[in-house]
Amino acid sequence: MLTLFFAPGSSSMAPHIALHELGAPFESRPLSFAKQDHRAPEYLALNPEGKVPTLLIDGRPLTEVVAILFYLASSFPDARLSGGDVEAEAHVLSWMSFVASTLHSAWIARRTSIDVTRAAFGVANDRLGPREWALGGRYSIADIHLFRLYWRFRNWANPGGNEFPCLSRHYDRMMTRRAVQRTLEIEAAIGYELPA
Numbered sequence: 777m778l779t780l781f782f783a784p785g786s787s788s789m790a791p792h793i794a795l796h797e798l799g800a801p802f803e804s805r806p807l808s809f810a811k812q813d814h815r816a817p818e819y820l821a822l823n824p825e826g827k828v829p830t831l832l833i834d835g836r837p838l839t840e841v842v843a844i845l846f847y848l849a850s851s852f853p854d855a856r857l858s859g860g861d862v863e864a865e866a867h868v869l870s871w872m873s874f875v876a877s878t879l880h881s882a883w884i885a886r887r888t889s890i891d892v893t894r895a896a897f898g899v900a901n902d903r904l905g906p907r908e909w910a911l912g913g914r915y916s917i918a919d920i921h922l923f924r925l926y927w928r929f930r931n932w933a934n935p936g937g938n939e940f941p942c943l944s945r946h947y948d949r950m951m952t953r954r955a956v957q958r959t960l961e962i963e964a965a966i967g968y969e970l971p972a
């Protein structure tokens with residue numbers, strides 16, 4: 777049994793999308809940042825950092841977006857979301873490392889320097905280039921991870937259409953996917969409580 781602890785609009789959106797993409801049965805545990813659910817002792821016992829997401833696998837907690845995406849894609853290999861061959865999988869890891877470290881850090885840096893944030897998304901835009909998906913022709917968990925952070929940045933910074941054209945086209949492609957639409961509907965219905 778899989779159980780996802782998530783907060784609408786936050787990093788946990790990525791595994792939430794992946795669960796819908798895979799059609800995996802799971803239980804939802806939405807947390808409220810406003811009510812400090814993520815600081816409750818019961819949650820800290822699962823995730824001592826007090827962050828989302830956490831995935832329970834038969835009651836055992838797994839934390840960190842990259843690890844959860846890797847676990848889900850590997851557990852449902854028929855969906856081929858982890859890349860395919862070893863080289864493609866390495867490229868998925870390369871993308872997800874970039875998103876989790878460079879891009880996420882630059883997103884947090886918006887509080888002191890929006891220029892740092894924009895520069896990092898510029899690198900992501902150039903790295904993606906004209907490809908349909910992060911790997912080229914094949915959709916993978918790297919696309920889900922990249923999309924979630926750009927979704928957050930885009931809704932916050934409202935960049936012009938020409939500022940990040942490759943990320944913008946990728947965003948549009950992602951928004952046509954049923955799993956993405958479904959996740960956004962569910963999370964919006966619960967309500968976003970995201971920091972500025």
Ligand SMILES: N[C@@H](CCC(=O)N[C@@H](CS)C(=O)NCC(=O)O)C(=O)O
Binds near residue numbers: 814828842876
């Ligand atoms: N390295 C973690 C980062 C997760 C993270 O930053 N989660 C944020 C939401 S986007 C959070 O839970 N923040 C709550 C807090 O810090 O109080 C991962 O990739 O899972």
